[in-house]
Amino acid sequence: MAGGNLKNAVIAFLAPLPSILFYLIFLSNHHSQTNESFLSPLWAWCYHHPLLLANVFFFLNVNVLFWVISQALSSHWMIDLYWTVIPVMLVHYYRCHPLADYNRWRSTIAISLTWVWSLRLSHNYFRRENWQWGAREDWRFTDMSSQYGKHWWWVSFFAVYLSQQVFIIGICLPFYVIHSVNVPLNIWDSVAIIVCITGIVVAYLADTQLHDFVSRNNKLKELGKPVVPNLDEGLWHYSRHPNYFGEQLWWWGLVIFAWNLGHGWAFVGSLVNTMCLAYVTILVERRMLKQDYRVEAYRRYQKTTSVWIPWFKSSPGGKDKNA
Structure with missing residues (x-):
C-alpha cells in the first residue's frame, strides 16, 4: 500500500513537467531576445498565441500523456486530482506570459483566491481518499468503463480527457481576461x-x-x-x-x-x-x-x-x- 501510494505521488508530480519545462524554455528564449522579430518561428508562435498555447499544453500533456498513464495504471484517478491544480498553473501561466498586461492588484487577488480555492479542494480530495494518492478513480468513470466495456480504453480519451479540456480551459477564461486588461480596481x-x-x-x-x-x-x-x-x-x-x-x-x-x-x-x-x-x-x-x-x-x-x-x-x- 505504501509503495503504491509513493509511486502514484511521484507520477503525479512528474506528469506536468513537460509543459512546465517547455514554457520555462520559451520564457528564457524570449527574455534573451531584445526584439521579438529575432525569435524563431516556434517561439514567435508561442508569443503571439497565449490562449492557443495553453490549449496545446493541455492537449499534449493532459489529454495525451495523462491518458497514456491511465492506460498503464488502469485508472483515471489523476485527472480528478489535477482539477485542483490546473487552474493554479493556468493563472500563473497567463500572468507570466510576455504579452500579459494587467493591474497588479487584481492579478495578485485572483492568484491568491485561486490558491485558496485549490488548497481547499485539494484538502477535501485527500481527506476523502484517506490521504492516499490515486486510491480510486471517480465513480462516474468506473460506471462508464462498465458501460463501454472493451471500447473504454479509447472512449476514455474523449469522455475523460478531451472533455476536461473544454471544461477547465473554459472556466479559466477569466484568468486570461484578468491578465489581458490593465485598468484600475x-x-x-x-x-x-x-x-x-x-x-x-x-x-x-x-x-x-x-x-x-x-x-x-x-x-x-x-x-x-x-x-x-x-x-x-x-x-x-x-x-x-x-x-x-x-x-x-x-x-x-x-x-x-x-x-x-x-x-x-x-x-x-x-x-x-x-x-x-x-x-x-x-x-x-x-x-x-x-x-x-x-x-x-x-x-x-x-x-x-x-x-x-x-x-x-x-x-x-x-x-x-x-x-
Whole structure:
C-alpha cells in the first residue's frame, strides 16, 4: 500500500513537467531576445498565441500523456486530482506570459483566491481518499468503463480527457481576461471577490459537513449499528447539493471579474460547467435512490429541500424545489 501510494505521488508530480519545462524554455528564449522579430518561428508562435498555447499544453500533456498513464495504471484517478491544480498553473501561466498586461492588484487577488480555492479542494480530495494518492478513480468513470466495456480504453480519451479540456480551459477564461486588461480596481472587483470567497467558504463547510457525516456512518457500521440514511443538517438542511452551489459561486465570481473588464464572453466556460454539473446532480441523485436503505428518506428529502440554492424547507406535500 505504501509503495503504491509513493509511486502514484511521484507520477503525479512528474506528469506536468513537460509543459512546465517547455514554457520555462520559451520564457528564457524570449527574455534573451531584445526584439521579438529575432525569435524563431516556434517561439514567435508561442508569443503571439497565449490562449492557443495553453490549449496545446493541455492537449499534449493532459489529454495525451495523462491518458497514456491511465492506460498503464488502469485508472483515471489523476485527472480528478489535477482539477485542483490546473487552474493554479493556468493563472500563473497567463500572468507570466510576455504579452500579459494587467493591474497588479487584481492579478495578485485572483492568484491568491485561486490558491485558496485549490488548497481547499485539494484538502477535501485527500481527506476523502484517506490521504492516499490515486486510491480510486471517480465513480462516474468506473460506471462508464462498465458501460463501454472493451471500447473504454479509447472512449476514455474523449469522455475523460478531451472533455476536461473544454471544461477547465473554459472556466479559466477569466484568468486570461484578468491578465489581458490593465485598468484600475473598482466596485465590481469587490463584488467579484465577495462572491468568490463566499463560494469557497460555502463549499468548504458543505464538504466538511459531508465528510463528518460519512465518517460517523462508517463508525456506526463498524459497531454494527444502523446508519443514518441521509444528511439533513447544516447547509444540507437547506440545499441538497450545497457543495456544488459553493463551487459554482466561485467560478461565477471569476466571471464577474471578466465581465467588469469588458469581456463578458468569458462566461461561456462557467455556463458549460454549470450545465454539466446539473447533469451530474441528476446522476448523483439517481445513485442515491439505488441504495435501498436510504430510498424513502432521500425521496422525502427531495420533496422538501432545494436542489442547489440554500432555501427554507417546503411542505412534503408541496412541489419539489428546483432553486
